[in-house]
Amino acid sequence: MPSLGIILVVLLLSCFSAVTSNLNLYLSTQETYRLLGVQYELYYVRNGIINQYALSFDLPLQSHIDDIYFTWQSLRVDPQMFYKMTFNISNPRAMLMPSANISENGEVPNQVSVFR
Secondary structure (H helix, E strand, O other), X not given: OOOHHHHHHHHHHHHOOOOOOOEEEEEOHHHHHHHHOOOOOEEEEEOOEEOHHHHOOOOOOOOOXXXXXXXXXXXXXXXXXXXXXXXXXXXXXXXXXXXXXXXXXXXXOXXXXXXX
């Protein structure tokens, strides 16, 4: 089973630099209901503060789950926030390499956006 925590750590570490980052990255209420059966937003980063507690959990995904939808937004306009996304899987026999519907690097959008 893929671990959501590993995927998020790679994304989060790529978004942050030595300067303060103002970023929101979370699972929406619709997505947490679909994945976990609860209707709450699950913030991994809120106003630039990483939620270490949320990252400490492995989120086992059921076999029918093919996609995870993250909501994100850069809260700063200038300078623009950039990201670089990479994937690392610990057991390639257990799952295929993940892919995303956004480029591997680019600008974090200033409007609330969803990526898979």
